[in-house]
Amino acid sequence: MPDKSYDLTVAVTYYEPYVSGLTHTARGIAEGMANRGWRVAVVAAQHDPDLPLRDTVGGVDVYRTPVLMRVSRAVVAPRYPLLAGHLARHSALFHINLPMPEAGLLMPLARPVPVVSRLHTDPYLPPSRLSRMFVHATDATARAAIRRSAAVVASSDDQAHASRFWPLIRGRNFTPITPPCLDRRGGQPRYRETRALHVGFLGRIVEDKGIRYLVRAFQRIADPDARLLIAGNYHAVAGGSNLADIQAEIERDSRVRILGELRGREVDDFYASIDVFTLPAVAGSFGIVLAEALMCGVPSVTTDLPGSRYPVTSTGFGRVVPPRDPKALAGAIAELATMPRDWREQKARAARARFSAAASLDAHEVLFTTLRGRAAGRRDR
Structure with missing residues (x-):
């Protein structure tokens, strides 16, 4: 002892x-x-x-x-x-x-x-x-x-x-x-492949994160140059990962990238590479990754779950949709992708003050x- x-x-x-x-x-x-x-x-x-x-x-x-x-x-x-x-x-x-x-x-x-x-x-x-x-x-x-x-x-x-x-x-x-929450500004867009819409998810690859509904939502976006970046641990995950189920959802969509676990500057670079962040959870609470995306100036979509929705509802910097609803999720992503830069910068400052x-x-x-x-x-x- x-x-x-x-x-x-x-x-x-x-x-x-x-x-x-x-x-x-x-x-x-x-x-x-x-x-x-x-x-x-x-x-x-x-x-x-x-x-x-x-x-x-x-x-x-x-x-x-x-x-x-x-x-x-x-x-x-x-x-x-x-x-x-x-x-x-x-x-x-x-x-x-x-x-x-x-x-x-x-x-x-x-x-x-x-x-x-x-x-x-x-x-x-x-x-x-x-x-x-x-x-x-x-x-x-x-x-x-x-x-x-x-x-x-x-x-x-x-x-x-x-x-x-x-x-x-x-x-x-x-x-x-x-x-x-960390201020992760200053990353390089190393994961960005095209000038088209890049949507991101970061978190453990597990059932309660609702990633399969995000994949279905992304498949409603027709642009062949759009990308979905899914980052997070799927190896030694408590309770087990549902990566196989997500890969089955992806099927032949070559626009989806599974990046694996990111750490340190890799996380900063991830936020710098995306236009909209998503946390489509079906269970959970406060999303640190969600708050950090907002602090970086990335508008975000999350689900209408107590605690999980708080970073978005408290700042107005994103949209809240029902869980397990790919259509609503796709609509919110498309809307946020068009938001002007000055709106993003104003909301990001408020997020950094609240979640630092x-x-x-x-x-x-x-x-x-x-x-x-x-x-x-x-x-x-």
Whole structure:
């Protein structure tokens, strides 16, 4: 067990180098607070056996526990609760990321340290008997964590109010804080092939992203020089990828490109290569990739899901369409492709002000500092 003490310990199942909105948020908060002088630890599962059990990444001490087995998107890591509890008790604050099947076990192990729970999304899996059982169990652990939290965070009021957990959250100390999003301007259009319309998607290649409906929407666009760029991880994806289904949808459309996983400057170049961004999710919450596209000046289309629609509805920089509706999606893409440059620039400035990493970290630091101060006051009495 580690013998160091920390200002903040962040508990998350998957962490760097795994890529998802949840891990991006956890890493952004952890490294952002470390850059502001906080001593930060992250406790995660060793989702890849080649990863070290102890590491330092971006000024953050990362502790991983071996994985015994996997169940759908979850991992079974028997030592995880004990290590997380130990780190929590040696920290001023404990920050847990939900949904997490282990959440209910962590809360008593973290006492008496104040806990901040961030609800990223309500648990979702493609329907099956096993998935319903898993979601029900994960819901129960999330409720246990929320009940014992000193504060609860979600990405927006829109997401929180529509959550299955809202009746419980509204009685807690609740604060909406958007995830820290990166300003990815300055990329080169390395993925652009023609002067015609380029439509983009970036995210994990999984069922709940609704990519098959995007492919069907794009096939309504007749221009032979138009391109659809689909970027994201489809190899080691928790719960498995639906790449084969998407490839079947593409069939003989030679205009579609599957780029695979992009990182760092590659992501900047991706945004610089497209005219319209799309996030056609059928389940999910706040889309960091969506907010970052808006910050780059790329108008975006997303689906009318609580939380997921928030970056577009809060800025007016795009269109919201019903889930699983290729016709509406195609119409919105065509409309946004004609929007003038000055409108894009005005909306992009508003998006950068709303979703910047600095604004998110400022809000997190205020919340964390307040809770830490209250805990210190109670200890002094």
